[in-house]
Structure formats: C-alpha cells, structure tokens
Amino acid sequence: MRLPPRPGLLLLALAVLAAGCTAENWARFSQFLGLNRQPGAAPAGPPVLPAEPWPPGRVVFTKGTGLWVWEKGKVWRLTDGYLDFQPAWSPDGRKIAFSRRYEEGFSDIVVLNLDTGRFQELTRNGRPLTWAFRPAWSPDGRRVLFLSERGSAFLQPWVINADGTGLRRLAVLGDAWGGVDRPSWSPDGTAVALAVYQQSRVPQIYILDPATGQAKPVTSEAEGAYDPAWSPDGNWIAFVKRAQRRHEIWVMRPDGSEMQPIITDGVSRSPAWSPDGRYLAFISARGGTFDLWVVRLEFDAEGHPRAGSIRPLTQNFEVDPVGDLSWTH
Amino acid sequence: MANLSVELAPRNPRGLRLKNPVMAASGTFGYGTEYADLVPIGRLGAVVCKGTTLKPRPGNPTPRIAETPAGMLNSIGLQNIGVEALIREKAPIWAAWDVPVIVNIAGETVGEFAELAARLDGVPGVAGLEVNISCPNVETGLEFGTDPAAAAAVTAAVRKATSLPVIVKLTPNVGDIVAVARAVEAAGADAVSLINTLLGMAIDIRTRRPVLGAGFGGLSGPAIKPVALRMVYEVAGAVEIPVIGIGGITTAADALEFLLAGATAVQVGTACFANPRAPIEILDGIAAYLMAAGIADIREVIGAARREAAAP
Numbered sequence: 001m002r003l004p005p006r007p008g009l010l011l012l013a014l015a016v017l018a019a020g021c022t023a024e025n026w027a028r029f030s031q032f033l034g035l036n037r038q039p040g041a042a043p044a045g046p047p048v049l050p051a052e053p054w055p056p057g058r059v060v061f062t063k064g065t066g067l068w069v070w071e072k073g074k075v076w077r078l079t080d081g082y083l084d085f086q087p088a089w090s091p092d093g094r095k096i097a098f099s100r101r102y103e104e105g106f107s108d109i110v111v112l113n114l115d116t117g118r119f120q121e122l123t124r125n126g127r128p129l130t131w132a133f134r135p136a137w138s139p140d141g142r143r144v145l146f147l148s149e150r151g152s153a154f155l156q157p158w159v160i161n162a163d164g165t166g167l168r169r170l171a172v173l174g175d176a177w178g179g180v181d182r183p184s185w186s187p188d189g190t191a192v193a194l195a196v197y198q199q200s201r202v203p204q205i206y207i208l209d210p211a212t213g214q215a216k217p218v219t220s221e222a223e224g225a226y227d228p229a230w231s232p233d234g235n236w237i238a239f240v241k242r243a244q245r246r247h248e249i250w251v252m253r254p255d256g257s258e259m260q261p262i263i264t265d266g267v268s269r270s271p272a273w274s275p276d277g278r279y280l281a282f283i284s285a286r287g288g289t290f291d292l293w294v295v296r297l298e299f300d301a302e303g304h305p306r307a308g309s310i311r312p313l314t315q316n317f318e319v320d321p322v323g324d325l326s327w328t329h
Numbered sequence: 330m331a332n333l334s335v336e337l338a339p340r341n342p343r344g345l346r347l348k349n350p351v352m353a354a355s356g357t358f359g360y361g362t363e364y365a366d367l368v369p370i371g372r373l374g375a376v377v378c379k380g381t382t383l384k385p386r387p388g389n390p391t392p393r394i395a396e397t398p399a400g401m402l403n404s405i406g407l408q409n410i411g412v413e414a415l416i417r418e419k420a421p422i423w424a425a426w427d428v429p430v431i432v433n434i435a436g437e438t439v440g441e442f443a444e445l446a447a448r449l450d451g452v453p454g455v456a457g458l459e460v461n462i463s464c465p466n467v468e469t470g471l472e473f474g475t476d477p478a479a480a481a482a483v484t485a486a487v488r489k490a491t492s493l494p495v496i497v498k499l500t501p502n503v504g505d506i507v508a509v510a511r512a513v514e515a516a517g518a519d520a521v522s523l524i525n526t527l528l529g530m531a532i533d534i535r536t537r538r539p540v541l542g543a544g545f546g547g548l549s550g551p552a553i554k555p556v557a558l559r560m561v562y563e564v565a566g567a568v569e570i571p572v573i574g575i576g577g578i579t580t581a582a583d584a585l586e587f588l589l590a591g592a593t594a595v596q597v598g599t600a601c602f603a604n605p606r607a608p609i610e611i612l613d614g615i616a617a618y619l620m621a622a623g624i625a626d627i628r629e630v631i632g633a634a635r636r637e638a639a640a641p
Contacts, residue, residue: 064413083444103383105443105486129443129486149489153517154342177342179492181451197342197492245427247453267424267453285421285453318417322451 052309055279055294059272059313060087060096062323067098070292070313079112085320086134089328090141090162096326097122097135097144105129109146109160122164123148131155134182134324137162139189145170145210147180154179157194157208171213173206174198182227182270182324183208186254187234193218193254195226205239207254218256229271229280230254236305238262238271238280249282249295251305262307263295269321275329283321287312290321331619332626333612335374335593337571338457338494338519345429345457345494345519347374347594350627351584351612354575354598355379355433355459355498356405358605360419361426367605371427372612374594378419380435380461383445385411390542395531400550400577401599402529404543407435407464412448423454430454431496435461438468439486446490457494460487460518463502463525474500474525477512488517496573499523501553501560510564522573522596523564524557550599551577558590565591566635579607581614588615588627589634 059070060078062085067078083101090097094114101107109122109132122144123132133155135146142162147155150169157170157180170192173180177199184193192208196215202224208215219225223242230237236251249263249271262271266286273280277297284293296308333349353361355377361370370376388408395402410418415432423430432455436442442460449455462474462483473479480497487495497513499506501524510521526547531540539545557576565572574587575596584595600607615627624630 064417083448101444101447103440103444104438105440105447105490107447129440129489131447131490133447153488154492174342177340179342181492199340199342200344201342202344203342245425267421269453285424288421289417290421321416321420321453 052296055274055281055296057275057327057329058089058093059281059292059325059327060089061283061292061325062087062320063317064320067096068319073313075314075317083107084110085323087324088135088137088326090137091139092141093328097137097146099133099135099146107131107133109135109144111144111162120164122146122160122162123167125150132158136183136185136192139185139187145183145185145192147183149179152179153177154197156180157183157192157210159210170210171208171215173208173215180206184228184230184237186230187232191254193228193230193237193239195228202242205237205256218252218254227270229273231273232275232277235303238273240269240271249280258304260304260306262297262305263310268293270324272325272327274327279327281313281325281327283319283323283325285321287315289316289318291315291317292319292325331616331624332628333616333619335571335627335631337375337496337573337594339571341494341519342492343457343494345375345431347429349374349612349615350588350592350594351608351615352377352431352573352594352596353601353608354596355461356403357598357601360415361428361430362419362422364605368609373428373608374612375429375431375456377431377433377459377596378415379409380407380433381409381412381415381445382407382435383412383441383448385409385414392540392542393546395540395546397529397531397548397550398552400548400552401602402531402541402546402548403526404541404546406543412445416448416452420452420454426454429456431457431459431494433459433461433498434487435464436483437464438466439482442483443486443490446487446493446495450491450493455493457496457519458487458491459496459498459522460484461498461525462513463498463500472500472502474509475503477508480509481512481516484513484516484518494519496520496522498525498575499560499564500525501556501576502528506560507563507567510568514568514570518570520571520573520593521564521568522575524553524560524576527553527556549577551579551583553577554583558586561587561592562590562635565632578611581611581618584611584615585618585630588630589632591632591635593631 087098100110106125133147160167181195205219206215227240252259268284292313297305298308338345352375361376389406434445497518529548554577561574571593574592579600597608
C-alpha cells in the first residue's frame with residue numbers, strides 16, 4: 001500500500017537535518033514523529049513540538065516501587081526489585097541517596113554510586129521496626145540528613161556522615177505528638193528548612209540550625225505549610241501551602257517574608273529547584289494522575305519569581321506522590 | 330442548621346475533622362469512585378475505602394455472600410487492588426474530593442501493617458488510616474484483634490510509621506473488647522471503630538454444605554445492632570479517644586442511638602448494599618432530629634445516654 005505524501009513531515013525532517021541533528025534536535029524531532037512513545041515520554045494526542053527546549057539536567061523521582069530518571073523528555077528506570085523512594089542527588093550529581101523500605105516494616109538510607117553502580121547502606125535499621133526517610137545531602141556532600149522515629153513518637157531529624165559514621169539526632173522538634181517532614185539544606189549549609197507537625201495544629205515550616213538543634217517557625221499559615229525547598233542561590237524557599245482542598249506552591253524569603261504564589265490550582269507537592277534556579281519541578285494531579293510537571297520562573301527587576309510557562313515532564317505516568325524528586329545538572 | 334462537625338483525631342498532628350458524623354463503612358462503598366455518580370459523596374462525613382493489602386488479592390472462593398434473617402454473611406477475603414494501585418489510581422481522584430477518604434489497611438504480619446502505613450503517609454487524598462485487626466497473624470495463626478497485646482503491637486507499629494490519624498477497628502469476636510480498646514489507645518491509636526462483623530455461618534440443608542465458599546463469614550446488618558451498641562457503650566466509657574459506632578445502622582434513629590451511647594461518629598455499612606444513598610438519608614434524618622429537638626450542636630447528643638444514666 002502506498003502512503004499518501006506528507007510534505008509537512010518532509011519539510012520538518014529537512015529543517016532538522018539543516019539545523020544539524022544534535023541530540024536535542026533529534027529528541028524533539030523523534031517526539032514529533034511519535035518515535036519515542038515510551039510511557040510518560042511522549043504526549044498523548046496530537047504531537048506538538050515543544051514550544052521551548054526541555055529544562056536542562058536530570059530529575060530523579062519515584063514511580064511505583066522504584067527510582068526513575070527524567071532527562072530531556074525521556075525517562076528510564078534506575079532501581080528495581082526493592083521498595084525505593086525519596087531520592088536525593090549528591091551535590092556533585094554522582095550519587096543518589098534514597099530510602100529503601102522492606103515489607104518487614106522498616107527502611108534504611110541507601111546510597112547508589114553512579115560511577116560504580118554499587119549500593120551502600122548508610123543506616124542498618126532492621127528489626128525492631130525503625131524507619132529512615134527523606135535523605136538530604138549537606139551542600140558539601142559530606143553528611144546526609146534524614147528522618148527517623150528512633151526514640152520518639154514521630155519522625156525527627158538525624159544526620160550521618162557519608163561514610164556511615166557519626167550517626168546522631170540533630171533535634172527533637174514539636175511536642176510529644178509532633179514530628180518533622182521534608183528537610184532541605186540552605187546552600188551554605190548553615191540552616192535546614194523543614195515542616196514541623198504538632199498535636200492538633202496544622203504543620204508549619206521551621207528553620208533549624210543544625211549546629212545547635214534550635215529551630216524557629218517562619219510560617220504561620222492558617223491551613224498549614226510544608227514541603228520546603230531552598231533555592232540554589234539561597235534567596236528563596238519554595239513550599240506547599242494548604243488552601244482548602246488545594247495544595248499550592250508558593251515561594252518566600254527564608255525569613256518567611258515576601259510570600260508569592262506560583263502554582264495555585266489543584267494538588268501540587270514536592271517542589272524541587274533546577275540547579276540553575278530557573279525552574280521548579282513538582283508533582284501534580286492536575287492531569288488526573290500524579291505526574292511530574294515543571295514551571296519556568298520569570299524574575300522581575302527586584303528578583304521576585306513568578307510563574308512562566310507550565311508543562312508536564314511526564315503524562316499519565318502515575319508517579320509516586322510522596323516519592324519526592326531531586327534535580328541535578 | 331445545627332453544627333454537625335466532629336473531630337475524630339483530637340490529639341493527632343494532622344487531625345481528622347469531619348463536617349458531619351456519618352461515614353460510609355469499609356467494604357460496603359468500594360473505593361467511593363464507583364458511587365460518585367449515584368451519591369452526592371461530598372455530603373458524607375467521610376468515606377472508608379475497602380480493606381487494602383500490600384499486594385493485590387483476588388479474594389475468597391464464591392459464593393461470598395449469604396442472606397440471613399435481618400442480616401448478611403460475607404467472606405469476601407479482602408479482594409482488593411493492592412496499595413500501589415490504590416496510590417496510583419484512586420488517590421489522585423480522592424485528592425480532588427471535598428470529603429476525607431480513610432484507607433482501611435489489612436496485613437498478615439505486624440511488619441506488613443507498618444509498611445502499609447509508611448507507604449500511605451502523606452499521600453494526597455488519604456486523610457487517615459483504619460487498621461483492620463480482625464485478620465489472622467500468619468506468624469501465630471491468631472487474629473491480632475483478639476489479644477490486647479497483639480492489637481497493641483500492630484497499633485504501635487502503625488503509629489511509628491505514619492503521622493496520619495490512626496483509627497483501629499475492633500473485632501467483637503473477643504472475650505473483653507474493653508481490654509483491647511484500652512490497649513490500642515495506650516499504643517497510640519487516635520480513635521477506635523467498632524464493631525467489625527460477628528463470625529457466623531449458614532448451611533444449605535439440601536446440599537448439606539456450608540453456604541459460603543469459605544465456610545464461615547462475617548455477620549452484619551440489623552441483626553448485630555444491639556450487640557454493637559452495647560459494645561460501643563462499654564468502650565466509650567473506658568477510653569478517652571473518640572469511638573466510631575458501626576453495626577447494623579440502617580436509619581437515622583439507629584445512628585442516633587450510637588451517638589447517644591457515646592460514639593463521636595458512625596459508619597453505615599450493610600445498608601449501603603440495598604441503598605447506596607442510605608448514609609445521606611441517615612444524615613438528613615439526624616439533622617431533622619436535631620432541628621426538631623432544638624439542639625444546636627451534635628456534640629450535645631454524643632454520649633448523652635451515658636450522662637443521663639449517671640445522673641441521680
């Protein structure tokens with residue numbers, strides 16, 4: 001059977017060839033042709049050329065029970081066979097720390113060395129039931145902060161050296177029924193933003209001094225604030241603010257001032273900055289399934305970020321809404 | 330209009346505030362999504378989804394349901410899609426709803442309960458957990474819920490794994506339900522719900538075989554209401570945490586009996602099979618009762634039968 005001529009396609013192919021077939025061009029071209037329809041990579045429906053290039057770098061995230069990586073519109077599986085989630089790139093992008101859960105009811109912080117492909121357990125919890133969640137590398141890459149309920153009712157911040165020594169609890173925050181969630185280091189390593197839960201109160205974002213264990217609240221949101229993420233230049237903290245049924249993404253100064261909305265429709269969680277500070281990736285259910293989305297930030301003359309274009313990084317990919325994500329160069 | 334809102338997890342950091350005390354019970358309302366076109370789900374106090382396990386389960390051999398006088402026997406065997414599919418497919422839908430969804434979790438070991446709780450912690454669309462301790466512990470062969478120590482061990486493991494509100498669902502197939510309630514309260518439960526089904530059976534006299542494929546099943550429906558009411562009354566007098574009444578609630582009058590006995594909220598179960606709108610009709614009936622009696626706040630009703638019993 002003869003295919004009808006498709007001059008549009010031919011022209012585009014020539015244009016791509018004329019432009020020089022770089023990897024990025026090829027990715028865009030092949031997506032246009034629907035050649036890389038692996039799940040989550042190509043949009044469903046009529047193919048459209050991306051209006052702008054993909055954001056730079058790699059995003060690690062969780063889907064189902066394993067870690068996945070997104071880069072330039074493509075996704076691939078990184079770990080399989082365990083219950084892995086909450087990944088965090090090391091500052092040099094050569095390692096990923098994550099939480100590995102076991103069905104016996106405990107979890108450990110594990111580091112994957114991308115140079116060697118080897119896994120190293122930083123914690124060794126085992127029985128009795130002890131949890132380790134949400135690892136976060138210190139900016140110098142020498143320590144990993146994580147959350148554990150060891151010796152407390154709910155999760156509290158702990159720190160361990162990247163070689164597995166020096167395990168200690170940083171602080172006990174909140175009351176007897178309190179706990180913390182999603183720590184994020186300041187880029188100079190002198191402070192950690194995290195969400196603090198307390199009995200009968202909505203969560204708020206606190207700034208913890210890891211040297212002293214002292215912490216103070218920087219938000220007092222009526223319906224709660226959580227999921228903080230410190231910007232690479234240290235000037236902003238992105239976070240999630242509850243508003244009735246919506247989970248909105250906002251930014252604020254590290255002292256809690258100058259709050260500005262970024263994404264205010266639907267359910268958005270886990271904002272993560274691009275290393276250049278020009279984008280925020282996040283998890284959203286706006287498409288009917290949990291997927292990775294990205295918003296390009298536009299900065300006004302005073303350096304205040306506002307939402308630019310918003311686009312999905314995955315579609316109908318059913319990413320883990322509490323698996324968190326991390327972005328490296 | 331009277332204030333109908335109740336708090337089910339007053340000491341929990343996340344809390345579990347319901348706009349009214351009428352919930353759809355686990356196993357009788359699917360994942361809620363099946364009823365979204367039939368019932369104004371946004372009017373319910375909360376929905377408790379069907380029992381969820383780590384891995385998908387096909388359920389027990391058929392037949393799984395038998396009618397009995399004023400009741401129903403079932404042995405569904407925890408047929409469910411598993412926690413991963415629940416997070417992928419159901420949670421994004423729930424996250425857009427105006428009603429809190431509580432996930433009922435069931436495990437075969439203490440570790441499985443803990444893993445389920447850790448997995449669901451913070452998932453948008455999941456407002457709390459109801460822990461089904463009426464399942465057998467494969468490590469001992471006994472039901473967790475029949476032994477205060479085993480029930481407390483499950484509760485403590487779930488408590489350590491999540492800051493979500495934790496409701497422990499108690500079984501009536503036990504000598505002293507008050508002892509179990511006290512044990513799970515001490516282990517960190519935010520609330521207790523009771524009762525789960527009473528173990529029963531039916532035999533077909535023609536085939537001389539048990540009617541249910543699994544032999545035994547759980548009895549529910551109006552037949553068990555007096556037993557449930559007595560147990561709710563006893564437990565509400567013994568623990569500080571909120572009690573959720575379940576068992577044969579079919580009308581607003583049934584629900585009010587449980588509230589008067591000390592329940593902070595009620596779950597409507599078997600009645601949903603005959604009439605998926607039953608929880609809404611019960612809610613409307615409660616509101617009408619409060620209005621007719623000139624009661625401004627549902628909390629005036631909760632436990633009133635206890636207070637009046639205590640008065641000289």
